[in-house]
Amino acid sequence: MPTHAGTPLIEATGLNRVFRRPRTSLTRPGAAVHALREVSLTVRRGERYGIVGESGSGKSTLLRLLCALDQPTGGTIRFDGQEITGRPERALRFLRENLQIVFQDPMSSLDPRMRVRDLVAEPLVALGLPVAGRVAELLDAVGLPASSAERYPHQFSGGQRQRIAIARALAPRPKALVADEPVSALDVSVRGQILNLLADLADELELTLVFVSHDLSVVRHVCETVAVMHQGAIVEAGPVDDVWAAPAHPYTRALLEAVPTLEGLI
């Protein structure tokens, strides 16, 4: 098991993201929506960091900022010691090589007109890295037969599609993998397969994992550290077992109570 030791890989300080609603008056600007308020977090090398929150809590906005898919209106993010905020896309190559993302819905995050081979090779092609043999290697790593390479996404089940998305994310041999609700669109029997696969890969490739979920029990299984988000702010953060056993913030308690479990009832 990775421990809390290790040097920081992702450091975010005082992140703010304000969106503007469309203006409704000629004289005044549109209302401001504070999607993130003063969010700071540190993810260490080899750590598995969970982010929990409900829809609208700002977790997806935070992820987009961490992946430099969006720019914050305030605050800084450093990845592996390098500032990533305020850079143009062409100066983000080091980030694209080292940080990859798996999205929630494997249906909409895979181009239906591309073969699996091209999907998995796309990050390599985009970064100008050699492809040779890597696709077969990756498909094997995520437990898909080599013959899948010639097929299209619609020919696969939800769980298999999520495996394809993971293979694609791992293509450039990233140091960190960001997973945005990777199992919430999956059936429970398949959920275990994908969570086991993520754990194996994280061990094998010594990945740093940022794992976003609305379900604290899933985060507890995967991660050692958790941050709870509510209304754009981190209301509680710490070792997941501590937060689970003794939630300090009232919102964390409400969240824990609301998750239906089998243990309490049977």
Added chain:
Amino acid sequence: MLKVEGLTVRAGTVELVSDVSFGIAPGERVGLIGESGSGKSLTALSLMGLLPEGVTASGRARLGERDLVGVPESRMKRLRGGELSMVFQEPMTALNPLMRIGAQVAEVLTLHGRPRQEARERSVELLERVRLPGPAQIARAYPHQLSGGQRQRVMLAIALANGPGLLICDEPTTALDVTVQKQMLGLIAEVAPALLFITHDLAVVASLCERVLVMYGGRVVESGPLREVFTRPRHRYTQGLLAASRLTPRGTRLPIIPGAVPAAGHFPGGCVFRDRCPHATPACATTPALTGDGHAHACWHPAD
């Protein structure tokens, strides 16, 4: 009150639901669980007479004295939204985006013969009953102005409008946040006359239902009182589902069911679960019957 016998749903030659039988007593809350592609939603849609074109149901289903399967649309129209009603998974697609909320609730009342004025007043009462704050304002709002949880409450108000005897809920909380889900489940438990609750989330069923039916491959593979089925599952599929639903401590392997749910029409003959079952033997090539009083299971090699 609801009695289903030998319900079979076919699309052409492919059997999507095979020989499903169960009953629901007045006031009883029954859960129907299974993964996507197991035939849960089709079972519900066939009871509502809402099967898509080219898909046909046969068998018998009676609600009180009335037949639900194989009756003409004109008769179903009077039952649907009256004697039995349904809440769907996606409240955004189920509501009409161009109609005010109040008008949508009133519509189901006027369709079943209430005068317009009375329907309008009653619709505000119904919105209040599903605990929407400021029901009069909500009645004038459009669906996009409401949150997901509020929309699902509106769906529930519409479903309850004519005082149905049976409420069918198809994954009504899947699209909602957990804290909102909790409120919604509490509300459903309070207002439902008799309930058929469809979900893939075992924990949700455990918090709501008294009896449970487990479906896989279009068949009911296990049924019985919730507590018994969940503590002492007999069918290997139920056992696998329960094991996979419990999250083990960090650093340990999660129990899984190998493989994936096959596409419709590609389930194996005999026991539908045998291609994923660790206990399958050649005997499983013959279809096992659902046997047992109360707690029934369809398995040749049941767990103890």
